Amino acid sequence: MEEVDNILIHALKEVGTEVNEDTSSVKQFSSELIVEAVVRCIRVIEPCLGSALPTSLPPGMSARFRVCTSLAQACQDIGYKGEIGYQSFLYSTEPEIRSLLMFLVEKLPRESAEASDQPPGKSVVLQRAIAAAIKAQLVVPWLPPSCRLPLHSETQSPGALHRFHVQPLSLPHCTEEAGKKQLKEVKDYHRDILPPVTAQPSHHASLVTSILEQHTAELSASQEGYNEWNSQGLLSRLKPQEYRSRKLTRLRKRIEEQMRSAALPSLESAFGGPRATSDLSEVLQAFRGSAPSDHILTKGSNFTHTQKFTFTQTLPSSSIPSSHQSESDIQHCQQEEQVSLQLHFQHLCSDVDQLAADMKHMTVTNAQVLDEFKQRELKNSEKEDKLQVKKKTINLLPDSDNNLLKLQTLVEASAKRVVNLASQWEKRRTPLINEHRRLKEICSKQDLESSKKLSEITSLHDKIRVSTEEAKKKEEIHKQLVTELENLPQDVSRSAYTQRILEIVSNIKKQKEEITKILSDTKELQKEINSLTGKLDRTFAVTDELVFKDAKKDESVRKSYKYLAALHENCYQLIQTIEYTGTILREIRDLEEQIETENGSKTVANLERILNDYKAIRQENSALAAKVREG
Structure with a gap:
């Protein structure tokens, strides 16, 4: 059992349990250490289940019983088939705890099991503890500070909360382009004038969020560029700089085309009559928003001026109350004025709706008229072409015989010329066709070779990426093993361990x-x-x-x-x-x-502990009863 206990202690240390160096057997485990080891293992196996369990026993006996009962239920939920309860942790026996720890160590994930074959360094243990703490905090749901209980003080920070506010940062390496040198003035600015990153945000709380946003944007941009080069850049058979310059020119042309297409409707509407005025009114209405119409200097029509004049004529008569009238008369006048104003407002709304409908109808009729105008222009251009042809024929009619002879001579000369050109083209056509076929075959062969080379290049890229990742992992493992080898005592030889293993194997065979x-x-x-x-x-x-x-x-x-x-x-x-x-x-x-x-199994000691716990519970109950009586 000594070898089994050593393996269990080593695995528990890998998980993050603080086991003393003097502890060499499960028999020496205390209740607090057993609870911590079981909770650490459950957090690695099932983070959602282990995040709600504390790693230490509370001081009160009733709280201890509750914690141990929930811990036993968690072990059963994981799949432990043996008998387990709160007594397994508070009044433990050696075989029961050994079987439970063996079950939990066997249930650990494969990565942690493989890592447990090698002794970890302090940095690895610290990194695993940080990762476990972050996983546990990510699993726990967030609660506002007003809803947090004392139980949440360990899992959620009581510090001040800040909203995620991002501000742009100016970093020297972000402005430096690949393949280009910075100007001396820019370098001087970065060295002498540019403040540090910690001083650039206006609020100190937005520093971390701004840095995270900046790094995320750079990482996503580099990743997108890398993926685009692997997917499209390699297929273009260009150098990276040529590919970027061509992409930049395409983008500029596209922006220019979009600007031209956006500017053309405005130019057409400038010469379109009523359409231009309607578009202009819509633009003004969009810019105006919820501002009152009196703040905009519009020309208006006679109708609007008359409406304003009549509306303003009705206001002064009833707006200024006389001092001789009573309050009831004033209220009655105000109500009458309000009713008249509402009627007037409804009348104006109906007029506005009617005008809007008329404007829509006019815009539709204007568009139809413009279409008819364009169609008639096309028909007129066709008729003008026909008219020109007829004029030329009429001019040739007085001297028709000579013109016919000239036309026949021209036709015969053109026919002979066409035959001559056809013969010459046939002479030139056959070698060109043969050359075209030969070049086409060469191009197809080159395309096949280039596709093969491209597939080989992509596979090599993948292999290089995988090999670099493996090399990084192996370098980290090598550094870790070197540090662990340096930390190991030099007086112990490898032969002693191998001899011990061989003795154990021989004893098992016997x-x-x-x-x-x-x-x-x-x-x-x-x-x-x-x-x-x-x-x-x-x-x-x-x-x-x-x-x-x-x-x-x-x-x-x-x-x-x-x-x-x-x-x-x-x-x-x-x-x-x-x-x-x-x-x-x-x-x-x-x-x-x-x-x-x-x-x-230390029955007598467990009985004594049970009696002490029973006395402690009675004392707690009496104290609670006294508080209840006082309250």
């Missing part, structure tokens, strides 16, 4: 051989006993039959038959007595083993 020998001996004894009992039964049956035949004739033989039956019965009773003796001896051995296990 025990297996002895067990197999004992099993084979018991099998042979069982076979011999079975054969002897069978032989005895057969011999008695034959003897009984022979003596019974002679007992019918002779009196002495009859007495010998009775003695034979009594002898057989006595022998059978003797065999049964021996078997009972063997079973009793086995039971005695089992009882002695149980007595040894009970003596090893």
Whole structure:
């Protein structure tokens, strides 16, 4: 069991349990250490389940019972099939705790199990503890400060909270472009004038968020650039700088086209009559927002001026109350004025709706008229072309015979020219076709080779990335092993450990051989006993039959038959007595083993602890009762 305990202690240290160097056996574990080890293992196996469990026992006995009960339930939820309860942690026994810890260590994830084969350094233990703490805090739901209980003081920070506010930062390495040198003025600015990163945000609380946002943007940009180069840049067969410059020119052209397309409708609307005025009114309305219409200097129409004039004419008559009127008359006048204003407002709203509908109708009719105008312009241009052709033909009619002869000569000359050009083209066409076919075959071969090379390049990129990651991991493992080797005592040699392992293996082989020998001996004894009992039964049956035949004739033989039956019965009773003796001896051995296990389970010490805990609970109950009476 010593080797098993050493393995368990080593695995618990890997998880983050603080086990003293003097502890070499599970028997030396206290209740606090057992609870901490079990909670650490559960947090690694099931973070959601272990985040709600504390790593230490509370001072009160009732709280301890609750914590141990919840811990036992968590172990059962993970899959532990043995008997477990609060007594397993408060009044533990060595075999029970050993079996529980063995189960938890076997349930640990594969990565931690592989890492437990190698002794960790202090930095690795610290990193794992930080990672476990971050995982536990991420699993716990966030609560506002007003809703937090004292139980949440360990999992959530009581400090001041700040909203996620990001401010732009100016970093020297962000302004430096690849392949270009910075100007001397820029370097001087970065060295002498640019404040440090900690002084750039206006609030100190936004420093961390701004740095995180800056780094995230840089990382995402570099990752997108890398992915774009692997997916599209390699296919373009260009250098990285050429690919970036071509992409930049395409982007500029696209922006110019978008600006031109956005500017063309505004130019068309400037010469479109009513459409321009409607677009202008819409733009003004969009810029105006919720501002009052009096703040905008618009020209307006006669209708609007008359509406304003009539509206303003109705205000002064009732807006200034006289001093001779009473309050009821003033209220009555105000109500009448309000009703008249509402009616006037409804009338204005209906007029505005009617004008809006008329404007929409006018815009639709204007668009239809513009379409008809464009179609008629196209028809006029076609008719003008036909008219020109007819004019030319009419001018040629007075001298028609000479013009026909000239036309025939021109047609014949053009036909001969076409035949001559066709013959010349045929002479030039055949070598060009052959050259085109040859170049096409060469291009197809080059495309195949380039695609193969591209696939090889992508596979090499993947292999390089995987190999670099493996190299980094191996370098970290190498550094860790070097530091651990330096920290190990130099007086202990490797041969001692190997010799110890070989001795353990040889002892296990000897025990297996002895067990197999004992099993084979018991099998042979069982076979011999079975054969002897069978032989005895057969011999008695034959003897009984022979003596019974002679007992019918002779009196002495009859007495010998009775003695034979009594002898057989006595022998059978003797065999049964021996078997009972063997079973009793086995039971005695089992009882002695149980007595040894009970003596090893510290029953008396556990009883004393139970009595002390019982007294502590009674004291707590009496104190609570006294508080209740006082309240």
